[in-house]
Amino acid sequence: DIQMTQSPSSLSASVGDRVTITCRASQTISRYLNWYQQKPGKAPKLLIYAASSLQSGVPSRFSGSGSGTDFTLTVSSLQPEDFATYYCQQSYSYPPTFGPGTKVEIK
């Protein structure tokens, strides 16, 4: 199975900050990388698919980049509703696997 890691595991940030989360795959996954946002007690929500494609309805302050093994999710200006846990997930091969998550908290 492909192992996914994320860094940091948590971060504290203020409204308006630029935030970057990193995801790394244990082997090359081309651009088969997706990002989800999850708020407490809620289902995950797809933000980014295929490394950099913004899911319909997702604000443009979210962006993704990367290919191969290293990927990033960037929030250009953090909003109050963005405080959540973010997961990366590879869709390159079966079984699909998730990173452990990055919790974004209010500073």
Place this chain on the structure above:
Amino acid sequence: QVQLVESGGGVVQPGRSLRLSCAASGFTFSDYAMHWVRQAPGKGLEWVAVISFDGSTKHYADSVKGRFTISRDNSKNTVYLQMNSLRAEDTAVYFCARDPPTTVVTEWYFEHWGQGTLVTVSS
């Protein structure tokens, strides 16, 4: 709009069985692969199983293979997860999720999610 509503969760003893259901609406159900993904309390996400649009292809995580069975009834717009020989480590919120539009069996990611149903395996 796409809606996925899970049901069937509850408390069950180790070794017993439970069947989860996920009722879909707002899209042509028979066109899409469907998944189950779970999340243990306070933990991350784990993919469980997928079924193709027509039910002909199924894949499972190693952790549930041989114990769980995914199925679907396209006439009822519903996907199921039959869980047998349940273990304490199966305790989790179980989400159903829909594949994105695709021409292959599955794109292996999750465009829409239900709200989840909690399964607790405990004596």
